[in-house]
Amino acid sequence: MQGKMMSADTVNGAISRSSLLLGEYPDGSAISSPVLVLKGRRPGRVLWVQACVHGTETVGPLAIHRFLKSVNSEAIEGTVICLMLANPLAYRQQTRLTPQDGANLNRVFPGRSGGSISEQIAYRCFSEALKRADALVDLHSGGDHLWCCFHALFRNDGSSSGEVSERMARNAGTQRLCNLPPDLFSGSALRAFAAAGKPAVLIESGGGARVTESDIDNEVRAIAGACRALGILLDEPTAFASSAVIGSDLKILVASRGGIFCTGVTPGHDASVGEELGYIVDLHGDIVERFVCHSRCWLAAIRRPYMPVFAGDDIAELVVVP
Numbered sequence: 254m255q256g257k258m259m260s261a262d263t264v265n266g267a268i269s270r271s272s273l274l275l276g277e278y279p280d281g282s283a284i285s286s287p288v289l290v291l292k293g294r295r296p297g298r299v300l301w302v303q304a305c306v307h308g309t310e311t312v313g314p315l316a317i318h319r320f321l322k323s324v325n326s327e328a329i330e331g332t333v334i335c336l337m338l339a340n341p342l343a344y345r346q347q348t349r350l351t352p353q354d355g356a357n358l359n360r361v362f363p364g365r366s367g368g369s370i371s372e373q374i375a376y377r378c379f380s381e382a383l384k385r386a387d388a389l390v391d392l393h394s395g396g397d398h399l400w401c402c403f404h405a406l407f408r409n410d411g412s413s414s415g416e417v418s419e420r421m422a423r424n425a426g427t428q429r430l431c432n433l434p435p436d437l438f439s440g441s442a443l444r445a446f447a448a449a450g451k452p453a454v455l456i457e458s459g460g461g462a463r464v465t466e467s468d469i470d471n472e473v474r475a476i477a478g479a480c481r482a483l484g485i486l487l488d489e490p491t492a493f494a495s496s497a498v499i500g501s502d503l504k505i506l507v508a509s510r511g512g513i514f515c516t517g518v519t520p521g522h523d524a525s526v527g528e529e530l531g532y533i534v535d536l537h538g539d540i541v542e543r544f545v546c547h548s549r550c551w552l553a554a555i556r557r558p559y560m561p562v563f564a565g566d567d568i569a570e571l572v573v574v575p
């Protein structure tokens with residue numbers, strides 16, 4: 254059964270339930286994820302939607318539930334396969350990383366069949382997705398530590414799958430888009446899909462250790478938008494974010510000092526050159542590090558305000574506007 258979808262009796266026009274085996278616990282029981290499959294009345298493209306690559310990012314599964322409840326299957330031409338927990342180990346422990354090997358699952362795709370537990374999970378997840386689907390939507394949030402604005406990341410290298418990736422992102426329902434530079438986030442599911450010649454988009458909304466209704470609604474819009482861009486959902490014309498200013502690079506600010514992170518800005522903020530985005534105060538009350546914006550950008554993610562940080566922790570993700 255390894256790597257196979259279990260009991261996936263899909264019925265046309267309905268949502269079927271199954272699970273995907275991703276590994277084994279020491280007692281031999283299955284490390285598996287629930288799977289929901291929406292199959293339309295007519296055949297068509299297949300979209301793979303996955304959530305909880307990082308265990309604390311629960312906006313993804315909630316958005317999938319809401320999407321599947323709201324969508325009219327009569328308007329579906331094709332199939333939407335939803336993997337609810339790409340990283341069941343991190344979800345159970347409520348951690349971003351896999352507790353057993355400390356790996357970030359979104360840096361080990363396409364995985365290895367003989368690798369660490371995270372690499373094996375990535376391998377099984379990716380093999381199944383690649384075999385079954387034409388495109389990927391990867392649902393994320395800032396989790397417990399970071400807080401993200403609603404944005405979409407993709408890679409358009411000029412290839413046909415790159416063009417479709419951009420179309421999916423432009424249909425996500427946000428003006429905040431970034432065409433990733435070639436070397437960023439290698440080992441992500443998005444990169445692995447792109448390398449295999451299939452379109453992919455990564456969606457972020459919310460975080461900071463909570464999920465809001467608007468975060469869920471944002472990701473519902475992004476799933477529906479991807480389905481429209483692929484010709485899977487035929488309920489209304491595609492709504493391209495034609496006026497979006499697409500970011501061309503993504504910079505990650507990292508703390509070089511330890512202390513408490515303080516900020517007055519929120520994700521989605523348009524920052525100007527020289528603007529201070531926050532600072533670290535030590536336990537004597539002295540400001541020991543300031544974070545300043547060096548190019549025109551918008552704030553994709555920022556560390557939860559007043560959170561203690563280690564030197565080396567990510568503080569913010571800035572999308573550089575050309």
Ligand SMILES: [Zn+2]
Pocket residue numbers: 306307310392393394
């Ligand atoms: Zn994530």
